[in-house]
Amino acid sequence: MDVITELLGGVRARGADFCQSIASPPWSLRFTAPPPLTVAAVVRGEAWVTPDGGRPVRLAPGDAALVKGPSPYVVADSPTTRPTVFVHGPGRYDGPPGDPLISAPLAPRTYGTADGECLVLSGHFPLGGEVCTRLLSALPPLAVVPSGDRGIARALELVQEEITGEGPGRQVVLDRLLELMLVLTVRLWFDRQGGKAPGWYTALTDPAVGRALRLMHDDPARPWTVAALAGEAGMSRAAFARRFSALAGQPPLAYLTEWRMALAADLLSGAGLTVAAAARRVGYADPFGFSAAFKRVRGVSPGSVRAAAPS
Structure with a gap:
């Protein structure tokens, strides 16, 4: 067993909060109390992630990102768009009445407008324990892996297929795909760091x-x-x-x-x-x-x- 396997071995989705958001500009969500780790990917359009106290980072189609909590952050169509929707945790939102991003879902775990220009997939991991803390301590507040990896691209395709399908065991499949995206993104980000990667990696x-x-x-x-x-x-x-x-x-x-x-x-x-x-x-x-x-x-x-x- 290698160190990555050990550190991520305790990370199981098990019904973790997972959704896809579809919207057209202007849109902006502020995550006020995010979990220890979120993995997100842009399927179409673009999104900007701005950690509190950090600089805005653009996510293009195919890009994947790891965002550390519990510090708040904003995901928006532009770094200048002010947040209108505030996400306080799974199922807890504040925002203008009728806002598509917090209205009745279009489909299971799918919010927004069907013809929206931007589609973002996200999964939130409520990590705990000292073993997971070792992994989190090796990550920056925001880590982005640019598009181009076939593994992440295929995982995104499978997630979209599973979300829109109605096959038995869909929840289990989505959970495992979410874990796959997390492992691939962590590994690729460390691979890109060269001499800045943690010593054990x-x-x-x-x-x-x-x-x-x-x-x-x-x-x-x-x-x-x-x-x-x-x-x-x-x-x-x-x-x-x-x-x-x-x-x-x-x-x-x-x-x-x-x-x-x-x-x-x-x-x-x-x-x-x-x-x-x-x-x-x-x-x-x-x-x-x-x-x-x-x-x-x-x-x-x-x-x-x-x-x-x-x-």
């Missing part, structure tokens, strides 16, 4: 270090040592340690410890495991040693994370 392309990363993610509880990882990678201990640090931005065991603690935080807050059980799941036989490592890495005790978890 760059390291995945290296045969030796990438293998070590996959091994740590496949079995984080295994008592890994630098020598054991170097052996799996087919390198000397010293050469492997230097190469890993240069590519990933930190030593191999420091990376492993941070990953273990992110997993443990999710186990404590999401799965409700005891501190001792979470410790065993991430490779610590001694809960006291685990607690010390957890507090050193995360700044809080594992007990406090578990106590703050929703009952």
